[in-house]
Amino acid sequence: MKSVSPRVRSNVLRLVIFAIVASVMMFFLLFAPSKHDTTWQARRAVSDVKTVNAVVSNPKNAAPLVNGTTKSPFDLVKGEDYFADYDIHNVRLPDAGEDYDDGKNPKWKFRYLNITTANRPFIWLSAKPRIALIPNFLSDEECDSMISIASPRLERSQVVPFQNSKNKNTVDEVRTSSQTWLDVTSGVGKQVADRLLEMLHFPPGSSEMMQILRYQTDQKYDAHNDYFDPRLYGPQATNRAVTAFLYLSTVEEGGHTWFPDADGKKHEQWDFKSCKRGLGYKPKKGNVVVFYDMMPNGDYDPLSLHGGCPVKKGVKWGGTLWLRVDTK
Numbered sequence: 001m002k003s004v005s006p007r008v009r010s011n012v013l014r015l016v017i018f019a020i021v022a023s024v025m026m027f028f029l030l031f032a033p034s035k036h037d038t039t040w041q042a043r044r045a046v047s048d049v050k051t052v053n054a055v056v057s058n059p060k061n062a063a064p065l066v067n068g069t070t071k072s073p074f075d076l077v078k079g080e081d082y083f084a085d086y087d088i089h090n091v092r093l094p095d096a097g098e099d100y101d102d103g104k105n106p107k108w109k110f111r112y113l114n115i116t117t118a119n120r121p122f123i124w125l126s127a128k129p130r131i132a133l134i135p136n137f138l139s140d141e142e143c144d145s146m147i148s149i150a151s152p153r154l155e156r157s158q159v160v161p162f163q164n165s166k167n168k169n170t171v172d173e174v175r176t177s178s179q180t181w182l183d184v185t186s187g188v189g190k191q192v193a194d195r196l197l198e199m200l201h202f203p204p205g206s207s208e209m210m211q212i213l214r215y216q217t218d219q220k221y222d223a224h225n226d227y228f229d230p231r232l233y234g235p236q237a238t239n240r241a242v243t244a245f246l247y248l249s250t251v252e253e254g255g256h257t258w259f260p261d262a263d264g265k266k267h268e269q270w271d272f273k274s275c276k277r278g279l280g281y282k283p284k285k286g287n288v289v290v291f292y293d294m295m296p297n298g299d300y301d302p303l304s305l306h307g308g309c310p311v312k313k314g315v316k317w318g319g320t321l322w323l324r325v326d327t328k
């Protein structure tokens with residue numbers, strides 16, 4: 001056998017090393033997702049099996065995603081971002097038959113958010129009632145601008161009395177915040193409302209004005225349903241199908257939005273105040289929590305019972321946008 005000269009041997013070796021390095025680089029270029037679409041791609045994949053795995057962790061070496069930290073907005077930490085008596089990272093949607101997601105049934109009044117078609121990432125926090133979190137929906141500028149428009153116009157929040165109740169007071173200890181209404185036909189109100197309606201598959205103009213709320217220390221809103229139950233409020237031509245709650249500030253302590261009956265646990269004993277069981281989501285500036293007061297077939301969902309827990313430290317600024325459908 002002929003011996004190979006050292007020169008040829010070293011050239012072959014260089015070629016082999018080059019081929020290995022090139023194929024490793026090609027592999028990463030083709031298969032490693034970019035920083036921005038990691039979450040999105042992975043979430044698309046899990047939705048195919050109807051299991052929404054809430055946490056899609058950010059690769060360890062990824063660039064900072066949120067305010068200089070490497071924490072992904074989906075990496076919610078129990079105790080820090082929420083409390084829950086179930087595992088929100090393992091929320092399962094009902095089987096396809098119950099899912100109402102394909103938007104083909106003409107009787108349905110609206111479609112749920114759908115992880116495969118939504119125009120930005122979101123995460124299901126609860127299946128029954130349906131609650132979704134949309135991280136970083138609002139820019140800091142949008143939050144600050146809504147607060148500065150609302151600040152000089154605040155008044156004590158009110159409630160709507162029941163139709164046959166003798167007590168016609170609209171100021172009630174169940175709700176102690178201050179608030180005002182923000183136009184959604186122009187300016188920042190329109191910008192934000194239009195973006196939400198589009199994402200939630202609702203036609204333009206199908207929301208109420210936006211309610212801007214401020215809760216100071218110990219202020220709260222006891223648990224309630226947002227729809228107007230015709231048995232209590234009389235006939236309604238339209239009603240609230242979806243509530244989008246916008247967090248305009250981060251609260252140091254307390255102020256969680258609370259869902260006593262998440263995840264699907266209807267309790268016999270009414271509990272409007274404890275802020276203990278179910279799910280409590282801690283206000284974080286720029287995030288939005290969306291929940292469905294109605295099923296897509298028009299039935300009201302009593303499990304959508306919710307409230308705002310007392311603020312313990314800091315100030316909670318929020319915006320409520322109600323999306324309405326015809327009830328006929």
Ligand SMILES: O=C(O)CCC(=O)C(=O)O
Nearest residue numbers: 221256257306307308320
């Ligand atoms: O303050 C909250 O977190 C919830 C507010 C609310 O339920 C409402 O405005 O109807």
Ligand SMILES: [Fe+2]
Nearest residue numbers: 224225226306
């Ligand atoms: Fe509410």
